[in-house]
Amino acid sequence: MLRTEPFGTVVLAxxxxxxxxxxxxxxxxxxxxxxxxxxxGVMRHDGDLRIDVSRLEFSxxxxxxxxxxxxxNAASGRLVLRGLPDAIVRVMFVVGWSDLxxxxxxxx
Numbered sequence: 001m002l003r004t005e006p007f008g009t010v011v012l013a014x015x016x017x018x019x020x021x022x023x024x025x026x027x028x029x030x031x032x033x034x035x036x037x038x039x040x041g042v043m044r045h046d047g048d049l050r051i052d053v054s055r056l057e058f059s060x061x062x063x064x065x066x067x068x069x070x071x072x073n074a075a076s077g078r079l080v081l082r083g084l085p086d087a088i089v090r091v092m093f094v095v096g097w098s099d100l101x102x103x104x105x106x107x108x
Contacts (some may be wrong), residue, residue, distance in 0.1 A: 054083025
């Protein structure tokens with residue numbers, strides 16, 4: 001997981017499956033709970049955490065479910081997922097995950 005500019009954006013790259021989904025989800029939850037200020041003092045005003053998954057080489061359903069659970073359990077702020085393959089976007093709409101108030105699924 002890489003934090004990128006603008007503040008409030010992280011990039012997930014490589015492989016994400018049941019073996020590392022928990023640690024990645026905990027990192028995302030910590031990032032979402034941050035006080036809204038980057039180490040350089042730049043403020044994140046909207047409270048959203050943008051997650052770019054376009055660099056993931058592989059992700060299984062447990063990994064996507066872990067990210068969804070971060071959004072489901074968020075006290076404030078939203079997770080904005082960018083770069084999901086179209087097939088996963090469709091699945092997220094079909095199963096209703098895209099209806100969660102703290103989760104935004106950007107379509108390509």
